[in-house]
Amino acid sequence: MFNDIGGLELVTIVVLAILVFGPEKLPKVIQDVTGVIRKIRAFSDSAKQDIRSELGPEFKDFEFEDLNPKTFIRKQLAENEDLQEIRGTFDLRKELGEVTDAVNGREPEPAPGPDLVKKSAEPAADQRARFDADAT
Structure with missing residues (x-):
């Protein structure tokens, strides 16, 4: 849920919480927040179960x-x-x-397997390839 919060950000949140709520009220606030999160998760899980039951047995793996x-x-x-x-x-x-x-x-690179294309005779070593100076 909070995978993208770094250490410095977490320390900043804790310091701000202590400054805003004070050290006496902070444990009560933390309990209230965790209780709300539990209720939201329970509501979400029950809603998912209701939807699955309403969809029927065809969607049991949904x-x-x-x-x-x-x-x-x-x-x-x-x-x-x-x-x-x-x-x-x-x-x-x-x-x-x-x-x-x-x-x-x-x-x-040649593909593995039989060579189906026959190569033509190679030109002699003393023959040079034609070069067109005007083409470059």
């Missing part, structure tokens, strides 16, 4: 956290078998490596 769009999408992607098959055949690192090789002018 979780309110699934209403968060990120959680919903993550759950759907994990459960869908067709999407898992697609994710298994697509290798993003390989694709990015091929694009990087093409941009850098390197030959892509």
